[in-house]
Amino acid sequence: MAFDTVPGAAPAAEALRTHLQSADPAVLLAVLAQLTGSADPLDRYGDAVTHVPAAPEMAGVTDATTAAAIIDDLLDALDAADDLPTECDTALFARLAPLALGVPVGEEFLPMLSEQGGFHRARPVVSRAEPLPETLxxxxxxxxxxxxxxxxxxxxxxxxxxxxxxxxxxxxxxxxxxxxxxxxxxxxxxxxxxxxxxxxxxxxxxxxxxxxxxxxxxxxxxxxxxxxxxxxxxxxxxxxxxxxxxxxxxxxxxxxxxxxxxxxxxxxxxxxxRAKFPDVPGRDDFAGLSIHSGDWDPSIDLAGKRVAVIGAGCTAAQLVDSLAPEVAHLTQFQRQPHWVAPRKRESDDVPDYQRILCRELPYYANWLRLKAFWGSADSAYPVVIVDPDWAASHLSISPANDFLLRDCLAYIDRTFGAGSALADAVTPDFAPFGKRIIRDPGGYYPALTRDHVDLVAGEPAEVVPEGIVTADGTLVELDAIVYATGYHxxxxxxxxxxxxxxxxxxxxxxxxxxxxxxxxxxxxxxxxxxxxxxxxxxxxxxxxxxxxxxxxxxxxxxxxxxxxxxxxxxxxxxxxxxxxxxxxxxxxxxxxxxxxxxxxxxxxxxxxxxxxxxxxxxxxxxxxxxxxxxxxxxx
CATH class of the missing domain: 3.50.50.60 (FAD/NAD(P)-binding domain)
Incomplete structure (x- = not known):
């Protein structure tokens, strides 16, 4: 199931037990059922597992006694396993999916989920009675x-x-x-x-x-x-x-x-x-460094420089997040704001227990993949579908879309202060998903509040040898211009x-x-x-x-x-x-x-x-x- 795994001895039982205690018990229960090829563990413990519908994913929870019993049975199953089951029975998977994902799962989704979880390769449909011809x-x-x-x-x-x-x-x-x-x-x-x-x-x-x-x-x-x-x-x-x-x-x-x-x-x-540049007069006249994000030279050092980032999409957000701590001054030119979703975890680092279990515990990485897929797949579909009655009187297009809008607005208010000039400047005038939504890598919005970072709500009016002239005639003196302006x-x-x-x-x-x-x-x-x-x-x-x-x-x-x-x-x-x-x-x-x-x-x-x-x-x-x-x- 995994690629490039390095063979080695499995962790000692007690060390593994410690890692298992930090894991989602619903996922562990699904792993246990797969290891045994039986629904018996679900019958014993399934009713005791519930889910907390909190970001970033549905997390399974249960009482300490049940969690310990699941872990005990799981360790016993690992110890007894000689060969892993190569397939998960369809009826068993139908019970496991809603348990691990924390939501009901319609029958139409099950074949796709089984494949997307990596439990098997895409299954053939057209006859394979004969191989493809060698002439093909x-x-x-x-x-x-x-x-x-x-x-x-x-x-x-x-x-x-x-x-x-x-x-x-x-x-x-x-x-x-x-x-x-x-x-x-x-x-x-x-x-x-x-x-x-x-x-x-x-x-x-x-x-x-x-x-x-x-x-x-x-x-x-x-x-x-x-x-x-x-x-x-x-x-x-x-x-x-x-x-x-x-x-x-x-x-x-x-x-x-x-x-x-x-x-x-x-x-x-x-x-x-193909890199796309804005049609700005004088773009070739700039005397400093001028580069498109798609043609980046890793040897460039912008530390201590006065830098402009032109653009407001995902690339621009990642650039501002990364460059702000090291440059002398940063100016972002924003033609139109995007909706920016906050990071849901305090850190993006995968905890050690998770990495160890993904490497050592059969099927664990599969279920984590499936949870990530489900959380960002058709469960998000209502966000892009218009409710005409709702859309007639709201900026958002539906209640589901409005939930995302309010989450993004709350992030704006927390970061910039409700009603502030900066909050107004970064707030779009269209519904979320009208254009590709941005996930804040963690420091983008906070960077815009720094004293040495400015946001210009508009495109450059002109590029001159010294820098960029804004629409109101202000000259922004620069050492470097980074074009995060997308592609044709x-x-x-x-x-x-x-x-x-x-x-x-x-x-x-x-x-x-x-x-x-x-x-x-x-x-x-x-x-x-x-x-x-x-x-x-x-x-x-x-x-x-x-x-x-x-x-x-x-x-x-x-x-x-x-x-x-x-x-x-x-x-x-x-x-x-x-x-x-x-x-x-x-x-x-x-x-x-x-x-x-x-x-x-x-x-x-x-x-x-x-x-x-x-x-x-x-x-x-x-x-x-x-x-x-x-x-x-x-x-």
């Missing part, structure tokens, strides 16, 4: 989490693949983003591949380097580097209908061009890659992709990118797009969920081709149009269509939402279990 080959474009997940799936299938990575190492975003404070804002116990748990995160929200180490470890485990062309940027994809093959055009870091051929292509590129939204628009009959993907999308399940588009056979339009689970979870869904769907489609003896698979125009129409209809009920004042890359120039997904994760998961053969042309 897969080209993977990009070596981040999505590319690594696809490579792992190909390895398990015995599928020949080649990965193209423009950098010199795997890791995607986490290999390139090195700005001060860069970190994960999805719980670490969940932000991983469900089949490849890391049992030893040092932080509940680790810094980018630790997460990159996790990805590199996966690359080593599956020898992905042996299948990878590093320093190679894909520039074009061209479909050969007669040969039923894609030609992959690329250029290496020396400027040499070349091509490769593959039966199937999966693009594993994110849609936010590129749904593969930088690639020259020619499908059937020479049609291009850019022409097909023409400013309005769309896709069917698995990121498929009519006219582009055997092409699967991760981070596809409207595939992002924007109400919760993380992009790792969407990646796993997409990779599972790809493999299912390849087996469908095998069953039908086909060389290509292509979604029909009707299925494509119907699917997109369903997305647009559902989107009308979401926060992203009811917050017009929020500046967000989620919408295109016409106002259509092209990034967010309007559905629950469980709906998306079930949609992608297996392809509907009626929706495809198989040749």
């Amino acid at each position: 080959s897969l080209a993977i474009i990009g070596g981040g989490l999505a590319g690594i997940a696809a490579a792992i799936a190909a390895t398990h299938e015995g599928l020949d693949y080649e990965l193209f990575e423009r950098g010199d190492r795997l890791g995607g975003t986490w290999a390139t983003q090195t700005y001060p404070g860069v970190g994960v804002d999805t719980p670490s116990s969940y932000y991983s591949l469900s089949s490849e748990l890391n049992p030893d995160w040092s932080s509940y929200y680790p810094k980018g380097g630790e997460y990159h180490d996790y990805l590199l470890a996966l690359g080593r485990k599956y020898a992905i580097g042996d299948h990878t062309r590093f320093g190679t940027e894909v520039t074009s994809l061209t479909w050969d209908d007669d040969a039923a093959l894609w030609t992959v055009g690329f250029v290496d870091h020396n400027g040499n061009t070349g091509t490769a051929r593959a039966t199937v292509v999966m693009t594993a590129l994110g849609y936010l890659n 939204l590129d749904f593969l628009s930088t690639l020259d992709i020619h499908g059937r009959d020479g049609r291009t993907l850019n022409d097909e999308w023409s400013g309005n990118p769309r896709a069917y399940r698995g990121g498929t588009v009519p006219g582009f056979p055997n092409l699967f797009i991760t981070s596809a339009p409207n595939a992002n689970p924007s109400h919760g979870a993380g992009n790792n969920f969407g990646i796993e869904v997409a990779v599972h769907y790809l493999i299912e489609c390849l087996h469908l081709m095998k069953v039908h003896g086909a060389r290509s698979i292509e979604v029909t125009p009707q299925a494509y149009d119907d699917y997109v129409a369903q997305i647009d209809r559902s989107m009308e009920d979401t926060v992203w269509r009811h917050t017009p004042t929020a500046h967000t890359y989620y919408r295109n120039e016409t106002g259509r939402v092209v990034v967010a997904c309007p559905w629950r994760l469980v709906d998306v998961w079930h949609q992608h279990r297996t392809p509907d053969v009626a929706h495809f042309i198989l040749r």
Whole structure:
């Protein structure tokens, strides 16, 4: 279950007992039932376990006598266990899930939760009577989490693949983003591949380097580097209908061009890659250091400098949090405030007992992952769905959305003082989730209250050699300007992709990118797009969920081709149009269509939402279990 575990002797029983006494008894009871493969422990102790519905998660509690009895039985079960059960009985899991999560769990969620807990790999649906043919080959474009997940799936299938990575190492975003404070804002116990748990995160929200180490470890485990062309940027994809093959055009870091051929292509590129700068007069005239957060040079030392951070999103918050203690003066320029959620724990450090139990106690890390997933997944879905009656008279869009709004407002009032000028400046005029919400890494809001930190509620009016001129004509003298201004939204628009009959993907999308399940588009056979339009689970979870869904769907489609003896698979125009129409209809009920004042890359120039997904994760998961053969042309 765990990756890169270091073998060693288990802790002595009494030492382990001490760690178990600090753990959630509901989770321990679930572990006990799995170890024994029996519901008897639930019958004995289940009624004594209740839950405290407090942040950051539902915590199980019970009386000391019951807790001690659970631990005694658990130690006995560990001592008696020779082989761990490889599967959890469906009926048993149905009882364990609500116990461990602390809430009722509908039957429709159980298969997804079992998979997302890492208790088993994604289960096949299409017949596996015969393996995939040796003539089938897969080209993977990009070596981040999505590319690594696809490579792992190909390895398990015995599928020949080649990965193209423009950098010199795997890791995607986490290999390139090195700005001060860069970190994960999805719980670490969940932000991983469900089949490849890391049992030893040092932080509940680790810094980018630790997460990159996790990805590199996966690359080593599956020898992905042996299948990878590093320093190679894909520039074009061209479909050969007669040969039923894609030609992959690329250029290496020396400027040499070349091509490769593959039966199937999966693009594993994110849609936010090209640094975006604000259109500010004089930007090139600044005499000091000027750098975008996405192009950070780790050798930069800003200690004792006068620094401006332009931007107000997640990156800006992490930069301000990290830089404020070391710079002489910091000025943040905020075009529009974001809603900022407070950190719920006093510290993000994972306590020692948790790390030890995750490493040493079977199934414990799985349940912690599942708790983190559930707390940030469909339980958050009501926050983004509009209640028209409520929204008619509130800034928030529903009671659930209002609960989050009031939590964020209370954080503003605690930090800046209710009604203060700074509190007004950081308070948005749209409902939470109208644009991506920020989790305070712990010191962002407090940094804005420091004497040497200023917040300018507006964009720079002009950049001059000495610094930045504000809208009121004030000169802010600076040594360095850091642009935390995001990225251009590129749904593969930088690639020259020619499908059937020479049609291009850019022409097909023409400013309005769309896709069917698995990121498929009519006219582009055997092409699967991760981070596809409207595939992002924007109400919760993380992009790792969407990646796993997409990779599972790809493999299912390849087996469908095998069953039908086909060389290509292509979604029909009707299925494509119907699917997109369903997305647009559902989107009308979401926060992203009811917050017009929020500046967000989620919408295109016409106002259509092209990034967010309007559905629950469980709906998306079930949609992608297996392809509907009626929706495809198989040749």
